[in-house]
Amino acid sequence: MRSDSIVQASEGVHLVHGSNTNWVILSEGDAVTLIDTGYPGDRALLLESLAALGHRPESVAAVLVTHAHVDHLGSVEFLSSGHAVPVYLHEAEVPHARREFLHQLSAGRAVANAWRPGVSRWLVHVLRAGALTDVRVSAPQPFPAAGPLDLPGRPVPVHTPGHTLGHCVYHLPDQGIVISGDALVSGHPTSRTRGPQLLPAMFDRDRATARESLRTIEKLAGDTLLPGHGPLHRGSVPAAAQLAHERAA
Ligand SMILES: [Zn+2]
Numbered sequence: 001m002r003s004d005s006i007v008q009a010s011e012g013v014h015l016v017h018g019s020n021t022n023w024v025i026l027s028e029g030d031a032v033t034l035i036d037t038g039y040p041g042d043r044a045l046l047l048e049s050l051a052a053l054g055h056r057p058e059s060v061a062a063v064l065v066t067h068a069h070v071d072h073l074g075s076v077e078f079l080s081s082g083h084a085v086p087v088y089l090h091e092a093e094v095p096h097a098r099r100e101f102l103h104q105l106s107a108g109r110a111v112a113n114a115w116r117p118g119v120s121r122w123l124v125h126v127l128r129a130g131a132l133t134d135v136r137v138s139a140p141q142p143f144p145a146a147g148p149l150d151l152p153g154r155p156v157p158v159h160t161p162g163h164t165l166g167h168c169v170y171h172l173p174d175q176g177i178v179i180s181g182d183a184l185v186s187g188h189p190t191s192r193t194r195g196p197q198l199l200p201a202m203f204d205r206d207r208a209t210a211r212e213s214l215r216t217i218e219k220l221a222g223d224t225l226l227p228g229h230g231p232l233h234r235g236s237v238p239a240a241a242q243l244a245h246e247r248a249a
């Protein structure tokens with residue numbers, strides 16, 4: 001694991017750069033909330049990142065999922081069935097995690113977009129990272145209650161549909177941090193833009209709704225953005241969401 005793969009955002013809050021996707025570790029003493037898990041091929045990195053912060057898989061109190069795409073879901077079932085870790089996500093994303101349906105860029109559509117900048121290289125990478133692996137989750141659960149979750153870091157789920165139907169960002173209001181998954185990113189191998197932006201439109205289930213959800217993120221107070229792709233972004237979260245909204249016009 002590269003030394004710059006783990007970035008401390010705040011006390012007990014770390015953003016980890018996997019091979020192409022980020023995950024977030026919220027630590028409280030020995031206990032951890034893990035938000036997303038990277039690709040299936042990122043498992044060793046995931047376990048290394050936990051170990052680097054002094055945690056074992058058994059320390060994970062729960063896995064929260066922003067959305068059920070393969071690059072975020074890669075080790076969820078491993079933790080759930082292998083280590084009895086509960087898995088929570090938005091109720092609209094639960095059947096997606098079970099793979100009752102799949103709303104994800106298909107291999108055929110990805111190949112059809114291979115002429116776009118960065119897409120063919122990205123495709124080679126994601127195939128190596130296990131993009132075609134079956135990552136269905138056997139026991140995903142909706143959030144047990146509204147508001148802050150009773151887990152390390154006290155994250156607050158906020159529904160931000162569009163990229164997928166049940167996509168959620170996680171707000172840490174006391175720390176001014178928004179963990180934004182794929183609802184608002186700061187970079188991607190298939191984008192030439194740097195800084196706050198939506199992913200390229202081919203990745204979104206419903207682009208108009210994804211753009212509208214930026215208005216929801218605009219209402220979240222914070223000065224640090226931990227996106228699902230791209231580097232940690234320091235600066236007003238509402239302003240970042242507004243910039244992404246303009247750029248997606
Ligand atoms: Zn996604």
Ligand SMILES: [Zn+2]
Pocket residue numbers: 021069071072182228229
């Ligand atoms: Zn993603």
